[in-house]
Amino acid sequence: MIDDQEGRFLIRPLEMGDYDRGYLQVLGELTIVGQVSREQFQGFLDHVMKSENLYLVIVDKQDDRIVGAGTLLLEQKIIHSMGKCGHVEDIVVSERVRGRNLGKLLIEALLKHARSMNCYKVILDCAERNVQFYEKCGFTRKEVQMAVYFKDSKC
Numbered sequence: 001m002i003d004d005q006e007g008r009f010l011i012r013p014l015e016m017g018d019y020d021r022g023y024l025q026v027l028g029e030l031t032i033v034g035q036v037s038r039e040q041f042q043g044f045l046d047h048v049m050k051s052e053n054l055y056l057v058i059v060d061k062q063d064d065r066i067v068g069a070g071t072l073l074l075e076q077k078i079i080h081s082m083g084k085c086g087h088v089e090d091i092v093v094s095e096r097v098r099g100r101n102l103g104k105l106l107i108e109a110l111l112k113h114a115r116s117m118n119c120y121k122v123i124l125d126c127a128e129r130n131v132q133f134y135e136k137c138g139f140t141r142k143e144v145q146m147a148v149y150f151k152d153s154k155c
Helices: 023-028 038-049 102-116 128-136
Strands: 009-013 054-060 065-076 084-093 119-124
Touching: 009 065, 009 102, 023 065, 023 084, 054 102, 065 102, 084 102, 102 119, 102 128
Parallel strands: 084 119
Antiparallel strands: 009 054, 054 065, 065 084
């Protein structure tokens, strides 16, 4: 658990109670979330707890609401002597609390976990408008992102 300098915000792993603290709503500030039942969320958490992946949230202690989130997914590789690659995903800080370095604290916590898991690199994809933020967090522009989206997907 990590506290910000003013002591108002707490960064910690995702837990079941976050379903009611606004976790899905804050993810909705990033992208389409869709319908997720309490039971689906519990199943997701059960799966997460068995993995080395890390799902973090930022809690505003003033109102016990989730105001940010971020994920580190770990990929086991054969290359680099069976090394691990970390993937930073779904970074979001609620618009109402941006500008307090919470995103940077979140990234630092995820990178610390990646280092502790012996990742040889951590990568992410981001929108052009977010490049400057991630450069401030120590990332450098590299390669090209490509994607395939499926029209018939339920997402």
